[in-house]
Amino acid sequence: MINYTIMQKIIDEIKKTSGDMARRGWAESNGGNISLRLNSENYACFDGLQTKSDWIKLPVAIPEIAGERFLVTGTGRFLRNIEVFPEKNIGVIEIDRKGEAWQLLWGYEPTGAPTSELPAHLLSHVSIKKKSDNQSFAFIHTHPNSVIALTYAVANLDTKSLSKILWQSHAECVVVFPQGIEFLSWKMAGSMDLGRATAEAMLRRNLAVWQFHGICGCGRNLDEAFGRIDVAEKAAEICLRVMAAGGAKQTLTDTQLRAIAANFNCPIDESLFE
Numbered sequence: 001m002i003n004y005t006i007m008q009k010i011i012d013e014i015k016k017t018s019g020d021m022a023r024r025g026w027a028e029s030n031g032g033n034i035s036l037r038l039n040s041e042n043y044a045c046f047d048g049l050q051t052k053s054d055w056i057k058l059p060v061a062i063p064e065i066a067g068e069r070f071l072v073t074g075t076g077r078f079l080r081n082i083e084v085f086p087e088k089n090i091g092v093i094e095i096d097r098k099g100e101a102w103q104l105l106w107g108y109e110p111t112g113a114p115t116s117e118l119p120a121h122l123l124s125h126v127s128i129k130k131k132s133d134n135q136s137f138a139f140i141h142t143h144p145n146s147v148i149a150l151t152y153a154v155a156n157l158d159t160k161s162l163s164k165i166l167w168q169s170h171a172e173c174v175v176v177f178p179q180g181i182e183f184l185s186w187k188m189a190g191s192m193d194l195g196r197a198t199a200e201a202m203l204r205r206n207l208a209v210w211q212f213h214g215i216c217g218c219g220r221n222l223d224e225a226f227g228r229i230d231v232a233e234k235a236a237e238i239c240l241r242v243m244a245a246g247g248a249k250q251t252l253t254d255t256q257l258r259a260i261a262a263n264f265n266c267p268i269d270e271s272l273f274e
Protein backbone atom coordinates (compact mmCIF):
# COMPACT_ATOMS: atom_id res chain seq x y z
CA MET A 1 0.00 0.00 0.00
CA ILE A 2 1.21 3.50 -0.79
CA ASN A 3 2.42 5.29 2.34
CA TYR A 4 2.32 8.98 1.48
CA THR A 5 3.87 10.07 4.79
CA ILE A 6 7.03 8.05 4.21
CA MET A 7 7.11 9.05 0.54
CA GLN A 8 6.98 12.72 1.58
CA LYS A 9 9.81 12.16 4.08
CA ILE A 10 12.08 10.75 1.34
CA ILE A 11 11.17 13.56 -1.05
CA ASP A 12 11.83 16.16 1.68
CA GLU A 13 15.28 14.63 2.27
CA ILE A 14 16.30 14.90 -1.38
CA LYS A 15 14.80 18.41 -1.61
CA LYS A 16 17.01 19.52 1.27
CA THR A 17 20.19 18.01 -0.24
CA SER A 18 19.56 19.22 -3.80
CA GLY A 19 18.66 22.71 -2.54
CA ASP A 20 21.86 22.87 -0.48
CA MET A 21 23.91 21.73 -3.50
CA ALA A 22 22.34 24.37 -5.76
CA ARG A 23 22.83 27.15 -3.19
CA ARG A 24 26.49 26.14 -2.75
CA GLY A 25 26.96 26.66 -6.50
CA TRP A 26 27.73 22.98 -7.06
CA ALA A 27 24.88 22.29 -9.50
CA GLU A 28 24.82 24.76 -12.38
CA SER A 29 22.23 24.07 -15.08
CA ASN A 30 21.64 20.29 -15.12
CA GLY A 31 24.98 19.55 -13.38
CA GLY A 32 25.11 17.10 -10.49
CA ASN A 33 22.96 14.10 -9.68
CA ILE A 34 21.75 12.18 -6.64
CA SER A 35 20.63 8.62 -6.02
CA LEU A 36 19.21 7.00 -2.92
CA ARG A 37 18.78 3.23 -2.67
CA LEU A 38 15.51 2.66 -0.84
CA ASN A 39 15.74 0.81 2.47
CA SER A 40 13.03 -1.70 3.35
CA GLU A 41 10.69 0.88 4.90
CA ASN A 42 11.09 3.32 2.00
CA TYR A 43 10.90 0.50 -0.55
CA ALA A 44 7.49 -0.64 0.61
CA CYS A 45 5.92 2.79 0.37
CA PHE A 46 6.15 2.62 -3.44
CA ASP A 47 4.26 -0.70 -3.55
CA GLY A 48 0.95 -0.57 -5.34
CA LEU A 49 1.86 2.16 -7.81
CA GLN A 50 1.08 1.56 -11.44
CA THR A 51 4.37 1.36 -13.36
CA LYS A 52 5.02 4.29 -15.67
CA SER A 53 7.33 2.73 -18.26
CA ASP A 54 8.32 -0.53 -19.94
CA TRP A 55 11.47 -2.30 -18.84
CA ILE A 56 14.45 -0.36 -20.22
CA LYS A 57 17.73 -2.21 -20.62
CA LEU A 58 20.74 -1.14 -18.55
CA PRO A 59 24.06 -0.78 -20.46
CA VAL A 60 25.41 -3.66 -18.36
CA ALA A 61 23.76 -6.28 -16.16
CA ILE A 62 24.13 -5.57 -12.44
CA PRO A 63 22.69 -8.64 -10.68
CA GLU A 64 23.92 -7.41 -7.27
CA ILE A 65 21.12 -4.81 -7.22
CA ALA A 66 18.38 -6.97 -8.78
CA GLY A 67 14.97 -5.99 -7.44
CA GLU A 68 16.24 -2.84 -5.69
CA ARG A 69 14.45 0.51 -5.96
CA PHE A 70 16.27 3.83 -6.29
CA LEU A 71 15.23 7.43 -6.09
CA VAL A 72 17.30 9.13 -8.84
CA THR A 73 17.46 12.66 -10.23
CA GLY A 74 16.36 12.99 -13.84
CA THR A 75 18.52 13.44 -16.92
CA GLY A 76 18.59 17.04 -18.12
CA ARG A 77 16.73 18.21 -15.02
CA PHE A 78 18.04 20.98 -12.73
CA LEU A 79 18.75 20.10 -9.09
CA ARG A 80 17.63 23.63 -8.12
CA ASN A 81 14.11 22.83 -9.37
CA ILE A 82 13.62 19.74 -7.18
CA GLU A 83 12.46 21.88 -4.25
CA VAL A 84 9.71 23.39 -6.41
CA PHE A 85 8.66 20.46 -8.63
CA PRO A 86 9.97 17.19 -7.14
CA GLU A 87 7.67 14.98 -9.24
CA LYS A 88 9.15 16.44 -12.46
CA ASN A 89 12.81 16.32 -11.54
CA ILE A 90 13.21 13.08 -9.61
CA GLY A 91 11.91 9.57 -10.16
CA VAL A 92 11.79 6.19 -8.46
CA ILE A 93 13.02 3.30 -10.58
CA GLU A 94 12.96 -0.43 -9.91
CA ILE A 95 15.59 -2.85 -11.20
CA ASP A 96 14.31 -6.15 -12.61
CA ARG A 97 14.94 -9.59 -11.09
CA LYS A 98 18.06 -10.19 -13.16
CA GLY A 99 19.56 -6.71 -12.76
CA GLU A 100 19.35 -6.13 -16.50
CA ALA A 101 16.70 -3.42 -16.84
CA TRP A 102 14.83 -0.68 -14.98
CA GLN A 103 11.28 0.62 -15.03
CA LEU A 104 9.78 3.83 -13.70
CA LEU A 105 7.45 3.65 -10.70
CA TRP A 106 7.02 7.34 -9.95
CA GLY A 107 8.19 10.78 -11.12
CA TYR A 108 9.93 12.38 -14.15
CA GLU A 109 6.60 14.04 -15.03
CA PRO A 110 5.42 14.08 -17.75
CA THR A 111 8.13 11.79 -19.18
CA GLY A 112 11.84 11.33 -18.55
CA ALA A 113 14.65 9.06 -17.49
CA PRO A 114 17.33 8.85 -14.79
CA THR A 115 20.59 10.82 -14.95
CA SER A 116 23.06 9.98 -17.73
CA GLU A 117 25.49 9.09 -14.93
CA LEU A 118 23.27 6.11 -14.01
CA PRO A 119 26.12 3.57 -14.61
CA ALA A 120 28.35 5.34 -12.07
CA HIS A 121 25.48 5.53 -9.58
CA LEU A 122 24.27 1.93 -9.86
CA LEU A 123 27.73 0.35 -10.01
CA SER A 124 28.82 2.48 -7.03
CA HIS A 125 25.74 1.36 -5.09
CA VAL A 126 26.97 -2.22 -5.52
CA SER A 127 30.28 -1.22 -3.92
CA ILE A 128 28.84 0.80 -1.06
CA LYS A 129 26.16 -1.77 -0.28
CA LYS A 130 28.85 -4.45 -0.06
CA LYS A 131 31.43 -2.52 1.94
CA SER A 132 28.88 -1.15 4.45
CA ASP A 133 27.16 -4.49 5.01
CA ASN A 134 24.00 -3.00 3.51
CA GLN A 135 24.03 0.13 5.71
CA SER A 136 24.88 2.78 3.06
CA PHE A 137 22.18 4.07 0.74
CA ALA A 138 23.24 7.45 -0.69
CA PHE A 139 25.44 8.49 -3.62
CA ILE A 140 26.00 12.04 -4.88
CA HIS A 141 27.87 13.42 -7.87
CA THR A 142 28.37 17.19 -8.04
CA HIS A 143 30.54 20.07 -9.34
CA PRO A 144 32.12 22.00 -6.45
CA ASN A 145 34.31 24.86 -7.70
CA SER A 146 37.39 24.48 -5.52
CA VAL A 147 37.77 20.70 -5.87
CA ILE A 148 37.58 21.08 -9.66
CA ALA A 149 39.98 24.05 -9.64
CA LEU A 150 42.50 22.01 -7.66
CA THR A 151 42.62 19.40 -10.47
CA TYR A 152 43.90 22.17 -12.77
CA ALA A 153 46.16 23.99 -10.33
CA VAL A 154 48.26 21.12 -8.92
CA ALA A 155 50.65 19.16 -11.16
CA ASN A 156 50.77 15.34 -11.25
CA LEU A 157 47.87 14.77 -8.88
CA ASP A 158 47.14 11.22 -7.78
CA THR A 159 45.20 9.65 -4.93
CA LYS A 160 48.10 9.93 -2.48
CA SER A 161 48.95 13.56 -3.23
CA LEU A 162 45.32 14.73 -3.36
CA SER A 163 44.45 12.97 -0.09
CA LYS A 164 47.48 14.47 1.62
CA ILE A 165 46.85 17.99 0.27
CA LEU A 166 43.26 17.97 1.55
CA TRP A 167 44.13 16.35 4.91
CA GLN A 168 46.74 19.06 5.46
CA SER A 169 44.45 21.89 4.37
CA HIS A 170 41.88 21.39 7.12
CA ALA A 171 42.45 19.53 10.39
CA GLU A 172 39.02 17.81 10.31
CA CYS A 173 39.54 16.13 6.93
CA VAL A 174 41.42 13.14 8.29
CA VAL A 175 38.46 12.45 10.59
CA VAL A 176 35.80 12.86 7.89
CA PHE A 177 37.65 10.87 5.20
CA PRO A 178 40.43 8.86 6.90
CA GLN A 179 40.55 6.52 3.90
CA GLY A 180 41.51 9.47 1.71
CA ILE A 181 39.98 10.60 -1.55
CA GLU A 182 40.41 8.74 -4.82
CA PHE A 183 41.73 10.71 -7.80
CA LEU A 184 40.42 9.56 -11.19
CA SER A 185 42.08 11.01 -14.27
CA TRP A 186 39.72 12.40 -16.92
CA LYS A 187 37.23 10.02 -18.46
CA MET A 188 34.17 10.72 -20.58
CA ALA A 189 31.11 11.76 -18.55
CA GLY A 190 28.40 9.10 -18.47
CA SER A 191 30.74 6.37 -19.78
CA MET A 192 30.98 2.82 -18.47
CA ASP A 193 34.70 3.46 -18.02
CA LEU A 194 34.01 6.29 -15.59
CA GLY A 195 31.25 4.28 -13.92
CA ARG A 196 33.47 1.24 -13.37
CA ALA A 197 36.44 3.30 -12.09
CA THR A 198 34.18 5.18 -9.67
CA ALA A 199 32.58 2.00 -8.37
CA GLU A 200 36.00 0.47 -7.82
CA ALA A 201 37.12 3.58 -5.94
CA MET A 202 34.00 3.40 -3.73
CA LEU A 203 35.09 -0.02 -2.48
CA ARG A 204 38.13 1.64 -0.85
CA ARG A 205 37.02 5.20 -0.10
CA ASN A 206 33.92 7.34 0.40
CA LEU A 207 34.98 10.12 -1.97
CA ALA A 208 36.32 10.19 -5.54
CA VAL A 209 37.38 13.20 -7.60
CA TRP A 210 36.79 13.25 -11.36
CA GLN A 211 39.60 15.32 -12.91
CA PHE A 212 38.39 18.60 -14.51
CA HIS A 213 34.79 17.63 -13.72
CA GLY A 214 33.66 17.12 -10.12
CA ILE A 215 33.39 14.79 -7.16
CA CYS A 216 31.38 11.77 -5.98
CA GLY A 217 30.58 10.88 -2.40
CA CYS A 218 28.65 8.13 -0.64
CA GLY A 219 27.14 7.72 2.81
CA ARG A 220 24.56 5.95 4.94
CA ASN A 221 22.18 8.78 4.02
CA LEU A 222 22.22 11.95 1.92
CA ASP A 223 23.38 14.12 4.84
CA GLU A 224 26.47 11.95 5.36
CA ALA A 225 27.34 11.87 1.63
CA PHE A 226 26.77 15.63 1.33
CA GLY A 227 28.80 16.34 4.48
CA ARG A 228 31.83 14.43 3.20
CA ILE A 229 31.81 16.39 -0.07
CA ASP A 230 31.26 19.65 1.81
CA VAL A 231 34.34 19.08 3.99
CA ALA A 232 36.51 18.13 0.98
CA GLU A 233 35.33 21.24 -0.88
CA LYS A 234 36.10 23.44 2.14
CA ALA A 235 39.62 21.99 2.36
CA ALA A 236 40.14 22.52 -1.39
CA GLU A 237 39.04 26.14 -1.03
CA ILE A 238 41.47 26.72 1.84
CA CYS A 239 44.24 25.08 -0.19
CA LEU A 240 43.60 27.41 -3.15
CA ARG A 241 43.55 30.46 -0.85
CA VAL A 242 46.88 29.41 0.63
CA MET A 243 48.33 28.98 -2.86
CA ALA A 244 47.01 32.42 -3.85
CA ALA A 245 48.58 33.90 -0.70
CA GLY A 246 52.01 32.69 -1.76
CA GLY A 247 51.95 29.05 -0.60
CA ALA A 248 52.01 27.31 2.78
CA LYS A 249 54.71 28.42 5.21
CA GLN A 250 53.84 25.52 7.53
CA THR A 251 51.42 22.63 7.52
CA LEU A 252 50.11 19.66 9.52
CA THR A 253 52.79 16.97 9.83
CA ASP A 254 52.22 13.24 9.23
CA THR A 255 52.55 12.72 12.98
CA GLN A 256 49.85 15.29 13.68
CA LEU A 257 47.53 13.81 11.03
CA ARG A 258 47.94 10.32 12.52
CA ALA A 259 47.35 11.74 16.04
CA ILE A 260 44.09 13.45 14.98
CA ALA A 261 42.83 10.25 13.33
CA ALA A 262 43.78 8.16 16.39
CA ASN A 263 42.10 10.66 18.75
CA PHE A 264 38.79 10.17 16.96
CA ASN A 265 39.27 6.41 16.39
CA CYS A 266 39.37 6.83 12.63
CA PRO A 267 41.12 4.04 10.69
CA ILE A 268 43.48 6.09 8.53
CA ASP A 269 44.75 4.56 5.26
CA GLU A 270 48.46 4.24 6.08
CA SER A 271 49.34 3.43 2.45
CA LEU A 272 48.65 7.08 1.59
CA PHE A 273 51.70 8.13 3.67
CA GLU A 274 54.12 5.91 1.73
Ligand SMILES: [Zn+2]
Binds near residue numbers: 031032142143213
Ligand atom coordinates in the same frame (compact mmCIF):
# COMPACT_ATOMS: atom_id res chain seq x y z
ZN1 LIG B 1 28.99 16.02 -13.69
